Amino acid sequence: MTKILLVDDDAELSSMLEQILTREGYELTLAADGETGLQRALSGSYNLILLDVMLPGIDGFQLLQRLRQQARSTPVLMLTARGDDDDRVAGLELGADDYLPKPFYPKELVARVKALLRRTPNTSVTPEPLEHAGFHIDPMQNEAKVDDVVLELTPTEFDILRVLVQGAGQVVSKDQMSVAALGRQLAPFDRSLDVHISNIRKKIHHNPERIQTVRGRGYRLMALASA
Numbered sequence: 001m002t003k004i005l006l007v008d009d010d011a012e013l014s015s016m017l018e019q020i021l022t023r024e025g026y027e028l029t030l031a032a033d034g035e036t037g038l039q040r041a042l043s044g045s046y047n048l049i050l051l052d053v054m055l056p057g058i059d060g061f062q063l064l065q066r067l068r069q070q071a072r073s074t075p076v077l078m079l080t081a082r083g084d085d086d087d088r089v090a091g092l093e094l095g096a097d098d099y100l101p102k103p104f105y106p107k108e109l110v111a112r113v114k115a116l117l118r119r120t121p122n123t124s125v126t127p128e129p130l131e132h133a134g135f136h137i138d139p140m141q142n143e144a145k146v147d148d149v150v151l152e153l154t155p156t157e158f159d160i161l162r163v164l165v166q167g168a169g170q171v172v173s174k175d176q177m178s179v180a181a182l183g184r185q186l187a188p189f190d191r192s193l194d195v196h197i198s199n200i201r202k203k204i205h206h207n208p209e210r211i212q213t214v215r216g217r218g219y220r221l222m223a224l225a226s227a
Helices: 012-023 034-045 062-067 083-095 108-118 155-167 175-184 190-202
Strands: 005-008 025-032 048-052 076-080 098-101 130-133 135-138 142-148 211-214 219-222
Touching: 005 012, 005 034, 012 025, 025 034, 025 155, 025 219, 034 098, 048 062, 048 108, 062 083, 062 130, 076 108, 076 135, 083 130, 083 190, 098 108, 098 219, 130 142, 130 155, 142 155, 155 175, 155 190, 175 190, 175 219
Parallel strands: 005 025, 005 048, 048 076, 076 098
Antiparallel strands: 130 135, 135 142, 211 219
8 A cells, every 4th residue: 555654733634634645545644743754754664755844843844854864765745834935945955856835725635646656667567778868767776877877866856857868858848847757737937847957957966067958948958068
């Protein structure tokens, strides 16, 4: 059974989400504060973490940061009541895969959960590794390399890079990438993709220009210029 960890101190919301997600066939574990959530995230094996920002003890940002510092790549969907776009961007920069502002419709949450969980490799098929411009993507192993160096990517970063490599030097529009990598249409003024691309560039810091921004169109993976 698919296991989800919900870290939120709102008991009423947690109870409602437990009912909704249980009906969808998921097994839900609850944590009402940051320390407990971090302990459970590190000690358990979860397919997805739903993480509130405002928590007693350590907040959601601190929890996420410590989780990623432990090289845990479990997908994280942040739930935030804060309206400041900078807070949402901060979560993405720390390694969140997506965010959903409160209040939200339960159907929207379920859709986001399903979109993130669809990234789990399908063992009934064997997708071929992808190669382009020094990048190697192995969908079965969830492994990405550049110039034979393994990249430590979140699930969303992995999917974005996979989409770029599949594009083989062509421009991939933001709308195409959002549907393929985030599992949803890109909303107006949504900076999610820009932040994820920035994170990937930092992880290939020796050649960040290999991911080119094509203004007004999208992104393209470039080969290094010949010496």
